[in-house]
Amino acid sequence: MTRLLRYPTVDELGTRAADLAARHPRDVRLRRVGTSRAGTPLWLLSVGRGGRQVLVVAGPHANEPVGGATVLRLAERALADPRLTEGADATWNLLLCLDPDGLRRNEGWLTGPYTLGRYFRNFFRPGFLEQPEWLPDGAAAAALPETRALLRLQDELRPVLQCSLHGVDVGGGFVELTRDLPGIARRLAHAAARLGVPRELGAYDALYWPGLGPAVYRIPPPRRGDLTAAITEAAVESTWFHPHRHGTVTAVVEAPMWGVAAVADGSPPADAEATLRTVSGTLRHDTALLRHLLALVRPHLAAAPDAARLLAPVDDYLLVCPRLADAWDPDAGAAARRPLPPLSTARLAALRIAGRRLALRTAGLLHQLVRHAGHDPAGVLPELDRLIDAWCADYRDGCAARWIPVARQCEYQTRVVLAAFELAARGPHPWSRSGEPGWGCGAAVPMHRE
Incomplete structure (x- = not known):
């Protein structure tokens, strides 16, 4: 694997995925599953041919590019270790970027150098109604072509696990779940400690949501509300919950860019x-x-x-x-x-x-x-x-706030996704070694430092 020094662009994601498919034609498929509003292809990279479908969605928010690096790393991990595919009867379906048009608008800061001033002066994230994960008027009325493509994919695959890959610009790492995955908090803690990522123990995104463990939150079912509630509390229908009918558990995996140690301090405040x-x-x-x-x-x-x-x-x-x-x-x-x-x-x-x-x-x-x-x-x-x-x-x-190198952000997110898969698939699996933590907490995963 090449050293990961920066985030991949939209074009680089497509090129690297096509290269993987060309080098591994028996195990890797690349297909177009939709088109963005600006005409950019939405590419799905699939690794393995098992019956258990896993769907990993990168780039749902335009300013959160770590997911693109993570899906490429997941593809490489799945190719390198058949225990993640054949041994688990699994196919990894990796959507390279759900909002490629928005990601292109972030290219003013995307490839570095990474400073807070450069990031915020070149930051772009569309308005709430143009973010493709949300279904403010329900799935049947989904207006964005990116949203409709994701909904079709969810209904086609009926995945056992869906992971939505997000990035926290300033703060810490955490996970939000539509169903509990007992054990995920321990795996997250292990990955965070190994990689120097603070866990966000009181995430603003989950301010009113129930906790399932340190830095793990339960996403409540959608409800009707006004626009401000929808924006601040994710209180509308979403593509997180759409595949719930198929028995899917969705994990929203957040990895920070600039880490802040105070978000991991669970002590009582002074005032x-x-x-x-x-x-x-x-x-x-x-x-x-x-x-x-x-x-x-x-x-x-x-x-x-x-x-x-x-x-x-x-x-x-x-x-x-x-x-x-x-x-x-x-x-x-x-x-x-x-x-x-x-x-x-x-x-x-x-x-x-x-x-x-x-x-x-x-x-x-x-x-x-x-x-x-x-x-x-x-x-x-x-x-x-x-x-x-x-x-x-x-x-x-x-x-x-301190910058976390891209390689560590990506490795952290990868380990949390693999932990969620192990727990969602249930039961003992061959990629967990006896007496050792599984892939999810990284005991058997080599660390790629910058």
Whole structure:
């Protein structure tokens, strides 16, 4: 295996998958299962010919590229060890990227150098309604061709396990499950410890979800709600739950880019209410600044290339920020607040990171809007640069965010996926050695360092 120094691009994913298929025609198939909105093929790489189908979906979020590296590594692992295919009666179906158009928009930072400022100034993630994992109006009304392709694939394969590969920009690693996989928390802990990845013990994404173990959360069944609830709580139907009818368990596997040790600190906080007041007050202050800058910029964007697509996530973020600030503020009225779960140092750190993330993403998208327009008549770029630099410094110095090399992100995610497969397939399997942890926690997996 080549040393993994950076994330693969859309074109590199396709080229490397085609090369694997050409070199291993008996064991590997590559087929087109759909087409993106911009006409990019959606490629499925299948390894093995067993009856148990595993579906691994990379790139559901445009700014989370680690999954592409992970599916290529999974393909290589499955080819190298028949215990993962023939020995388990399994076929590994690896969707190289669910949102290739969005991934292309991240190529300004994708290949490095990896700094927080470069990432947020070139960050792209579409608005909520253009993210292909979500089914806000149900599967029958799925509008995006990428979504429809994934739904067809799920109904064709009826997988025993589906893994959706995600990346946390700042924070720690965790897993979200539609069904419990007893033992996954121990495997995750082992992989995280071996690879120096902090476990996120109070993930913002799962703030109101039940825990199944440290850094493992149960995804609740979808429910109807307003758009802000859908965006902040994943409270709508999704492609995570669509294959539930086939007996599929879905594991959403999150791997961090910049790790923060505090998200793994389960100790009681010194003064939770003071921290919440600071976090909510900061979010309100930052939101007001960003709304002002947006008001200055918006009148000049009519002719800017792709302004609508960049404005959609900006509007999403500015819609949810006030609601979140109220939800986290201990002084907000009862009508504005939903009771928070028990608070630990880890959970408070996750909320601080989440609030800062919303502001940074918004500022980064506004920065791109002005750059794409080709001029800055409102004179906002210096202020946006100042805010982005200050907020990135807060991540780096205030939260002690540290870059995790791509190879370690990928290896961590690979080990968690393999652990989930072992547990979902149930029973003893030949790839687990007697007296040793299985592939999932990496006891038999060589570590590829940068």
